[in-house]
Amino acid sequence: MSEGLPQNMKAKFLMAMPGLPDPNFAQTLTCMCEHNESGALGFIVNKVHPLLTGRELFEDLSIECDDTVDKLDIFLGGPVQPSGVFVLHGPPFSWNESLRVTEWLCLSNSRDILEAIAVGKGPETFMVMLGCAGWGPMQLDNELGDSAWLTCDLTEEIMFKTSPDLKYEKAMMLI
Numbered sequence: 001m002s003e004g005l006p007q008n009m010k011a012k013f014l015m016a017m018p019g020l021p022d023p024n025f026a027q028t029l030t031c032m033c034e035h036n037e038s039g040a041l042g043f044i045v046n047k048v049h050p051l052l053t054g055r056e057l058f059e060d061l062s063i064e065c066d067d068t069v070d071k072l073d074i075f076l077g078g079p080v081q082p083s084g085v086f087v088l089h090g091p092p093f094s095w096n097e098s099l100r101v102t103e104w105l106c107l108s109n110s111r112d113i114l115e116a117i118a119v120g121k122g123p124e125t126f127m128v129m130l131g132c133a134g135w136g137p138m139q140l141d142n143e144l145g146d147s148a149w150l151t152c153d154l155t156e157e158i159m160f161k162t163s164p165d166l167k168y169e170k171a172m173m174l175i
Contacts, residue, residue: 007151009035009140011102013158013171014042015150024079029168030133031088031154033099033107040135043077043088043107045127045159046167054128058118061085063111065118072117073164077129087113089126090160104156125160150175 014030016022030042054072058065077086086109093100096110116122135143143149152174162170 007144009040009042009144009151011105011154012151013154013174015152015168015171015175017148017150020148025133027168029158029171030078031101031105031159033088033101035140037137039137040140042133043075043086043127043129044133045075045077045088046164047076048164049074049076049130052130054118057085057128057130058114061111061114063115063118066120068120069118072128075127075129075164077131078133080132080134082131084131085109085114086129086132087117087122087126088129088159089113089123090156091123102154105154105159125156127159 009032012032014032016025016028020026025044028044029046031045032040032042034041052074054069054074055065057074058069086107089106089108090104093106095108095113098106098108098110100106113122117126117128150172152171155174158167158170
């Protein structure tokens with residue numbers, strides 16, 4: 001880290017330090033999508049909702065779906081906006097509400113991408129998240145200064161090709 005200037009965590013993984021007191025983040029791997037003077041936004045990518053199925057989520061949203069959603073994992077993205085539905089995904093990036101995170105990753109939360117995913121016509125790689133992790137201005141910077149988090153670069157391999165229970169461990173190996 002450069003002297004006195006906090007490192008921008010956009011497009012990084014945050015790994016909770018062992019012993020982090022917040023139970024929301026114990027043993028979590030968080031994909032950081034934004035980090036600026038207004039705060040930071042990320043999504044936990046290794047906690048699958050234990051009960052909710054893709055079909056139930058789409059039915060709750062009154063979105064028509066087919067059998068492709070029956071085995072779809074819904075992830076617990078974080079404790080903020082727990083009923084908010086977000087999608088971390090690869091190309092295409094032409095959805096209505098999208099934030100580009102890297103050249104291979106985008107964050108969207110518009111109905112058009114959810115309707116496409118519900119019938120198997122969404123992006124090839126994606127994760128559907130409920131809720132997010134948010135930090136106020138300088139909050140994450142202070143936590144990083146207090147060594148609450150380990151960090152490494154995002155990888156497509158860990159995001160989309162690693163089973164949720166192995167993501168934290170795999171990211172730890174990148175440090």
